[in-house]
Amino acid sequence: MEKEYIKSPMNYIGNKYRVMGQIQKWFPRSIDTMVDLFCGGCDVTINTDAGVHYANDINYHVIDIFREFQKHSADEILAYIDETIERWHLSRTDAEAYRLFRDHYNTGKKPLDLYILMCFSFNYQFRFNENHAYNNPFGKDRSSFTASMRANLLKAWDKLAGVQFTSGPFQCFDFGVLKQGDFLYADPPYLITCGSYNDGKRGFTGWTEKEERELYDILTDLDKAGIRFALSNVLEHNGETNEILLQWYKDHHYHLHQIQVSYQNSNYHAKKSTNVTKEILITNA
Ligand SMILES: C[S@@+](CC[C@H](N)C(=O)[O-])C[C@H]1O[C@@H](n2cnc3c(N)ncnc32)[C@H](O)[C@@H]1O
Numbered sequence: 692m693e694k695e696y697i698k699s700p701m702n703y704i705g706n707k708y709r710v711m712g713q714i715q716k717w718f719p720r721s722i723d724t725m726v727d728l729f730c731g732g733c734d735v736t737i738n739t740d741a742g743v744h745y746a747n748d749i750n751y752h753v754i755d756i757f758r759e760f761q762k763h764s765a766d767e768i769l770a771y772i773d774e775t776i777e778r779w780h781l782s783r784t785d786a787e788a789y790r791l792f793r794d795h796y797n798t799g800k801k802p803l804d805l806y807i808l809m810c811f812s813f814n815y816q817f818r819f820n821e822n823h824a825y826n827n828p829f830g831k832d833r834s835s836f837t838a839s840m841r842a843n844l845l846k847a848w849d850k851l852a853g854v855q856f857t858s859g860p861f862q863c864f865d866f867g868v869l870k871q872g873d874f875l876y877a878d879p880p881y882l883i884t885c886g887s888y889n890d891g892k893r894g895f896t897g898w899t900e901k902e903e904r905e906l907y908d909i910l911t912d913l914d915k916a917g918i919r920f921a922l923s924n925v926l927e928h929n930g931e932t933n934e935i936l937l938q939w940y941k942d943h944h945y946h947l948h949q950i951q952v953s954y955q956n957s958n959y960h961a962k963k964s965t966n967v968t969k970e971i972l973i974t975n976a
Pocket residue numbers: 703704705706707708728729730731732733734735747748749750859860861862878879880888889897898902
């Protein structure tokens with residue numbers, strides 16, 4: 692029987708929920724310590740069994756929400772969400788209520804308020820301006836704290852409870868927590884596609900060839916130390932190839948696995964043969 696996966700309550704852009712089975716197939720069977728170096732909405736962390744979990748992301752706003760989840764029971768969190776939605780009259784249709792609540796968040800900066808705000812925002816995105824003020828627009832007629840997000844939060848809460856979170860650039864992570872046989876999963880921004888979190892315009896540094904090469908150097912060193920890794924990435928996109936990635940995995944004889952992604956509304960794009968995104972997973976064992 693297919694394993695049932697838990698969906699993160701974040702609806703995080705670029706999350707790996709839909710391809711979880713395909714990537715987990717190549718993860719080690721038994722993991723003592725696992726690091727999710729670019730954890731985003733933590734979909735991979737909460738669906739991977741390990742003795743100890745570390746999860747890191749440069750976006751400390753998101754990490755602060757997870758840390759806040761850990762400080763309260765699931766019931767307390769849900770009660771706070773329900774009360775806040777009621778007090779601020781948040782709904783799928785009231786743009787003014789959203790704007791007022793966004794101002795309120797940007798003044799108080801409470802992580803749970805950011806979670807609620809994100810639930811009513813356009814495409815559930817964490818977008819900030821240069822001054823780290825949340826500036827994502829209202830998700831009119833589309834976004835709200837849905838029954839499935841509530842159920843996801845309840846299920847994910849248990850899994851998040853023991854995770855050790857850090858928020859910083861991946862180069863600053865303490866890789867000393869990993870010993871021989873442990874496992875690191877890396878799902879960085881993809882150099883040749885654009886996500887709103889890697890353009891460097893959201894108050895965080897962008898993703899360039901420099902970061903790309905630094906990450907591969909770290910993964911090569913981990914491999915030498917007997918640590919297993921899996922790297923998600925995009926090798927080809929709209930006719931462009933990530934040559935740095937191609938060269939690196941070939942030089943080291945790592946294993947490449949194709950990941951099938953079904954994009955919704957892709958009929959138009961499918962007609963153009965250059966509009967192909969080749970998602971892959973690279974593993975060292
Ligand atoms: C593709 S997303 C990860 C999605 C995640 N696997 C999931 O399932 O939700 C990439 C993540 O890398 C983070 N990121 C970008 N630059 C980073 C950096 N220099 N160091 C650490 N994290 C970074 C972004 O904030 C984003 O959350």
